[in-house]
Amino acid sequence: MDNLGSMSAFVEAAEARSFTAAGRQLGVSASAIGKAIARLEERVGVRLFHRSTRTITLTPEGALFLERCRRILGELEAAEMELAQIREAPRGRLRVSLPLVGVVMMPAVCAFMRAYPEVQLDLDFSDRLVDVIGEGFDAVVRAGEVADSRLMSRVLGEFHLMLVAAPAYLARRGVPKTPKELSAHACLHHRYATSGKFEPWPLRGGQGGTLPTAAIANTIEPLIHMAEQGLGIACLPDSAIRRQLADGTLRSVLDDHVRHAGLLRLLWPSSRHPSPKVRAFVDFMAENLFPPVAARRRRG
Structure with a gap:
């Protein structure tokens, strides 16, 4: 801790170019600042300041040391701030x-x-x-x-994106076995709100070709609802349909032909x-x- 105190005295004196001003800033006497810097110079083995009766200026070694000390004291201050924020409740x-x-x-x-x-x-x-x-x-x-x-x-x-449909739809229209069979199905598409483009279905090698369109929406909630109502096959993220997959209101199709993460x-x-x-x-x-x-x- 004495090292940190000496570093603080050195940095304050270097920035103020005065032992007296540094002492006022740290609440100690100019003599205490001078002694702390003298101990620091003895410890590091180089002169950090050129001293005269009226001013002090950094030596080249002192200027180099000043940058290091600033970083060290800055890291210490940052650590203290981090701990203070941990104690503070989020609000x-x-x-x-x-x-x-x-x-x-x-x-x-x-x-x-x-x-x-x-x-x-x-x-x-x-x-x-x-x-x-x-x-x-x-x-x-x-x-x-x-x-x-x-x-x-x-x-x-x-x-992961998945192709899903309601069991009632699949019972009525059949379960597609290959991507090409999607051409005979009602496909529910998502259109990006920003670009207006359709979100492509992640079929391996683009096997599905141009898919028919039964409905388009720029959010996925309507697509989920339409798929649950048996109105077609939709391409949806698994994170959005966990409940439907778990309770069986939606079933995935063409799993071996879909690749997405x-x-x-x-x-x-x-x-x-x-x-x-x-x-x-x-x-x-x-x-x-x-x-x-x-x-x-x-x-x-």
Whole structure:
């Protein structure tokens, strides 16, 4: 600790170019500053200051040492801030952007609200590429890769697109055995809200060709409902239809011909010390968004 005290005295004196001013800043005498720096010079074995009766100036060795000391003291201050933030309870407004399919994340979001009642969530549902920093978002959930170096990211989990239909539909129209047979089926398509393009179905080698269109929607909730009502085959993320797959209201088809894996990420502005509310949201969503059964399936 005496080393840190001497470093603090050295940095203050170097920045103020005065032992007296450094002493006032640290609440000690100019003589105490001078003695601390003398001990430091003896320990490191070089002269850090040129001294005259009126001024002090750094030696070349002192200038080099100053940068090191600033970094060391900065890291110490950062560590203290980090510990202080850990003690502080998450609270305040948290502005989060979720994709339009974010409704499937609501169980985890609601659980977060119950766990952190002092955090007020401000949720924005959109598939557009938001400017996280420019638009003032604290966190953003999106699929795909991250290209913005200003952002930190954490993978929340993996999802897979599946072709699904209701048992009643399959009983009425038949179960397709090959992608080519989809040409005889009612296909329910998702169109990207941002580009207006259809989301392609992940059939190996594009085997399906041009697929017929029974309905189009720019969010997946209507597609889920139409598929459950037996109106056609839809291509949907498994994370959005866990309940339907579990209770049998939807069945997957052409599993051997579908290949897809996507990553869901949580992004937030890069900072050495994220606020307690951001850190709590990131950790909670990473631990609770995907249930253990899905996690085991992903590892398997």
